Every structure is written in structure tokens, then in C-alpha cells.
Amino acid sequence: MMAETSFDLIVVGSGPGGYVAAIRAAQLGMKTAVVERDQLGGICLNWGCIPTKALLRSAEVYRTFQHAKDYGLSAEKIGFDNAAVVKRSRAVSRQLNQGVGHLLKKNKVTVIQGTATLKGGGKLEVADKDGKTTGYAARSIIVATGARPRVLPGLEPDKKLIWTYFEAMVPEAMPKSLLVMGSGAIGIEFASFFRTMGAEVTVVEILPQILPVEDEEIAAHARKQLEKQGIRILTKTKVAKLKKGADSVTATLEDEAGKASELTVERVISAVGVVGNVENLGLENTKVKTERGVIVTHGFGRTDEPGVYAIGDVAGPPMLAHKASHEGVLCVEAIAGQHPHEMDKLKIPGCTYCHPQVASVGLTEAKAKAAGYEVRVGKFPFIGNGKAIALGEAEGLVKTVFDAKTGQLLGAHMVGAEVTELIQGYVVAMNLETTEQELMQTVFPHPTLSEMMHESVLSAYGRAIHF
Known part of the structure; x- marks a missing residue:
């Protein structure tokens, strides 16, 4: 075995949690390494968030072609080349995978290809594809190994059928x-x-x-x-x-x-669903605890083993790329002795890119009531919005949930065209602890889909103009 190489921080896994944490650590002056057994960017970039959006974009364009007549256009012999659709999706992933490599290099983060095993006491071993092991030491180790598809007994995937x-x-x-x-x-x-x-x-x-x-x-x-x-x-x-x-x-x-x-x-x-990648990490050589297939953490990614942290999917729900990235930044800043704000999981948006799109943040109406809030609920349909009608996307709904006593925005929920882009307006509002008054006094541009966000707020207080 070769002599140990020391770092301030080693991150195990280079998905949206791991690579972002590594870059933030490098920005804060830490000597940083990332261990990756497969592809830089992890599942999200190579087999999840990004390539699926490329596939769904092909589907969206194909759907629009099929409805050309609705827009006064003609398109004949519409079809698709399955191999070309898949090829485009893979090319998008490849471009971003290379981009992550470039960002890590630019920030002087060492990339170690191989499979990591924690050895306890701030040490880990990395086995390359030939099984050759190298020892490393770090003051801090972040486990960011992500998750994989859950398998139900008797219904196991065979990858063919x-x-x-x-x-x-x-x-x-x-x-x-x-x-x-x-x-x-x-x-x-x-x-x-x-x-x-x-x-x-x-x-x-x-x-x-x-x-x-x-x-x-x-x-x-x-x-x-x-x-x-x-x-x-x-x-x-x-x-x-x-x-x-x-x-x-x-x-x-x-x-x-x-x-x-x-x-x-x-x-x-x-x-x-998915299940955390907690196996074969050498966790048994540490005091790290797991529960329901994920690593137990105590604020800013801390585990029961001093100097070992966990972020992203492997540290539990919500299992979302943007949660992993933010968690990674907070974890590294805490390690560096800064005082970041704890992440509020209620302010993490969720997006589904089907047709129609779905997006949300905060409490649902049912959960707000179950939590004891007296609520005011506002709703505004896409059919009442000029831009939605002009787009030919008049099916949808924006819904806002407020605390009736204080005017606090408790949650926002949308279904319809481009709502995955719109939701961030409400996320910012919730992070700024905005009340209904401030949202009502905000001027939204016309003609946009975002006006429905304004109207939904107005609706909660009996003031909607266009419906």
C-alpha cells in the first residue's frame, strides 16, 4: 500500500451534493479531494434530473408538432427517431459531466477515481478498478454517496423487461x-x-x-x-x-x-422510490449510525463519528439534488467555523416535469390544517390568464396557503405550463418571511404566467381581479 496522502477534506461521491461541497471547501481554502467510483456529477447529472429533462423536452416539442394546427401551422409526416432522442439526452449529460470535471480542476480539487472505504480515525482507503488500494487521511470526511432505485422483493428489475x-x-x-x-x-x-x-x-x-x-x-x-x-x-x-x-x-x-x-x-x-447507498462504505469502522437505509445526521451533516459528515440522498429525505447541494455548502461552511443558517426543509421546492408540470413549496392545505393553523387559501386557474391562453396552455391552477392570523405564506402549489420555473418566486418570498400584504403590493409584469401567482394571493383575501 502506498503512503497516505492527507487532505483537509475528502468528499466521497461527486453528485450535486458532493461536487458542490468540494468546490465550496476549495473556495474556503481547504485542500480538498473527491472520490468517485463512476461518473462525475453522480446519478442526477448522468442518469437522473438532467437526461430526463432532455427526453421530456423532445416529448414536448413532439407534442407541439402534433398540435401545429391549433397554432395556425402545418406539420406533416411527424415522427421521431428513437435512437436520436436518446443520443441527444446522453450528449446533454456528457456535456455537463465534462463541465463538472472542469469546475473541480479550476478549483484545484483532486479527483480520485475508485471506491472508498472508511477506516475510522479520519482515514479511508480507495480501491481502483483493478482492486489496488491507496490510503488517504483527512481532518473531515463528507459521505455524499447518494441513492439507488428501491427494489421490491418478487418484483426485481431484470434490466430487459x-x-x-x-x-x-x-x-x-x-x-x-x-x-x-x-x-x-x-x-x-x-x-x-x-x-x-x-x-x-x-x-x-x-x-x-x-x-x-x-x-x-x-x-x-x-x-x-x-x-x-x-x-x-x-x-x-x-x-x-x-x-x-x-x-x-x-x-x-x-x-x-x-x-x-x-x-x-x-x-x-x-x-x-430510492434507497441510500450506505453499504460497503466501512461505516462499521466508525460510530456512524444508519436508520431506514440512510445515515443519521445531527445538523449540518454531523454524524455520530467526529469528523465524518453525510449530505444529500444518503442523509435522508427530501431526496432532491438542490437539497443535496445546499446541504453540502452548509456542511462545509460549518466545518470551516462559519455560522450558516440551518436548512429549513419546509422551504425546499419540489418539481415534477410531466405534462402538465407540478411544483410546490411548504405545507399543503391538509398539512397546514393538521399542524393547527387556521388557513386562508387562494386559487387562480390558468384559464383566467392572458399569457396562458396565448401559449395554448390554459389548463392549470395556482394555489396559495396562508396563516389566517399572521398572513404568513405557509405553502404554494401549482400545476400547469412552466410552473417549475415559477415556484421560485414563492420560495424567495417564504425565505424572506414575506406576508400577504407585501405580495399583494408587488407589481408583477404583464402579460406573464407569474401574474397568476399574484392573483392567487389576492384570491386568498377575496381580492382576485380576473376571476
Whole structure:
């Protein structure tokens, strides 16, 4: 074994949590290294957030072509080249993967390729692809190893007929029929993509509503639009069994009463959540504790082992890239002796890029009431907005939830065109502890979709102008 190499900080994993933490550490003058066993940028950049958005953009353009007549345009012989759609998505990921490499180099962060094992006492070992190990030491170690698809016993993906998101992103051919298990953001985004590209899609969800973390009214609106596009949605239903054929899968579905039915499809996508990558890290050589498949942390990523921290998906929900990045920055600043503000998980926005898009921040109406708040709720539909009508995107809803006593904005929930871009206005407002009065007095530009955000606030106080 080679002599140990010392750093101020070693980050294990280079996803949106790890690489951002490493860059912030370098900015603060720390000698920093990142250990990565696969590709820089992690799942998000290579197999998650970014390539799926590229696929969904292809679907969006294809959908627009199909509705050319609605815009006074003509487009004939509309089709798509499956290989070219996938190739574009991979090229987008490759460009960003190279960008992360450039940023780490620019910030003088050492990149170590291999698999890390914690040895305790600020030491770790990295095995390269040939199994050769090198020892390293660091005053601080951040575990940012992310998560992987959850596998349900008896419903295991085989990567050929039963896919995880990895295989769903690079289909060799477009399946004619598809079953999606799970209706969280990942499941619904794939259902939306494959339906737009012509597949017959069925979504099965064990809970009573799709997009279970979203406001009930917003999820119901999204469901109605997805069903209108021809997606079959079965809630309060579970996949009891999957039987594989030569080039098809027969699923046994059970409703809440236990009544069984069968559905045969070409492919199945398993989108039943993710589980933290806590195995084979050498955590047993430390005092780091895990619970429900994630590392237990105590503010700013601290674990039970002095000098070892955890951020991002491996440190628990919400399992979102932007949460991981922010957590990484706070963790590093705390290590550096600065005094960052603790992250408020209620102010982390969530976005789903199906058609129509869904975005939210803060408490849903039901959760606000359950927390004991007396609420004022405002709503404004897309049909009342000039820009939405001009875009040909008049289906949607903006909903705001306020504390009736103080005017505090407790939550905002949207479904419709471009809401993933709009939600940040409410996130900023919540972080600034804005009240309804300040939002009412804000001038929103016309004609924009953002005016609906203003109208939704006005609506909560009986003052909406355009509806």
C-alpha cells in the first residue's frame, strides 16, 4: 500500500451534493479531494434530473408538432427517431459531466477515481478498478454517496423487461405498452414521456393519490390532465406479481378489496422510490449510525463519528439534488467555523416535469390544517390568464396557503405550463418571511404566467381581479 496522502477534506461521491461541497471547501481554502467510483456529477447529472429533462423536452416539442394546427401551422409526416432522442439526452449529460470535471480542476480539487472505504480515525482507503488500494487521511470526511432505485422483493428489475430509471432512459426501441409502478415524480415523468411518444401507459399506485407528497387538489388536477392524454391510472392498487414472457410481462394487480386482475405489457418501469447507498462504505469502522437505509445526521451533516459528515440522498429525505447541494455548502461552511443558517426543509421546492408540470413549496392545505393553523387559501386557474391562453396552455391552477392570523405564506402549489420555473418566486418570498400584504403590493409584469401567482394571493383575501 502506498503512503497516505492527507487532505483537509475528502468528499466521497461527486453528485450535486458532493461536487458542490468540494468546490465550496476549495473556495474556503481547504485542500480538498473527491472520490468517485463512476461518473462525475453522480446519478442526477448522468442518469437522473438532467437526461430526463432532455427526453421530456423532445416529448414536448413532439407534442407541439402534433398540435401545429391549433397554432395556425402545418406539420406533416411527424415522427421521431428513437435512437436520436436518446443520443441527444446522453450528449446533454456528457456535456455537463465534462463541465463538472472542469469546475473541480479550476478549483484545484483532486479527483480520485475508485471506491472508498472508511477506516475510522479520519482515514479511508480507495480501491481502483483493478482492486489496488491507496490510503488517504483527512481532518473531515463528507459521505455524499447518494441513492439507488428501491427494489421490491418478487418484483426485481431484470434490466430487459422490467426497468429501473437507468434502462428507461436509454430504450433501444419505444415500447408499445408500459406499466409504471409508482406515481412519484420519477414514475409520472416517465409515464408522461412514454405516453407522448405513443406508448399505452398504465400507472399503478398503492396510495389513494398520485404524486403523494403534493397537495391533494393539485394532484387531482394533474391526474385529470394525464388521464385526458390517455394514461390509465390505478390508485389504491398494488402489483402483486410479475410474470415474464419472451418479450412481455404479465402483471397481477390487486385493488384495495383484494380483487385481482391481469395486465400484459411489453415493459415495466419500477419507480417505487430510492434507497441510500450506505453499504460497503466501512461505516462499521466508525460510530456512524444508519436508520431506514440512510445515515443519521445531527445538523449540518454531523454524524455520530467526529469528523465524518453525510449530505444529500444518503442523509435522508427530501431526496432532491438542490437539497443535496445546499446541504453540502452548509456542511462545509460549518466545518470551516462559519455560522450558516440551518436548512429549513419546509422551504425546499419540489418539481415534477410531466405534462402538465407540478411544483410546490411548504405545507399543503391538509398539512397546514393538521399542524393547527387556521388557513386562508387562494386559487387562480390558468384559464383566467392572458399569457396562458396565448401559449395554448390554459389548463392549470395556482394555489396559495396562508396563516389566517399572521398572513404568513405557509405553502404554494401549482400545476400547469412552466410552473417549475415559477415556484421560485414563492420560495424567495417564504425565505424572506414575506406576508400577504407585501405580495399583494408587488407589481408583477404583464402579460406573464407569474401574474397568476399574484392573483392567487389576492384570491386568498377575496381580492382576485380576473376571476
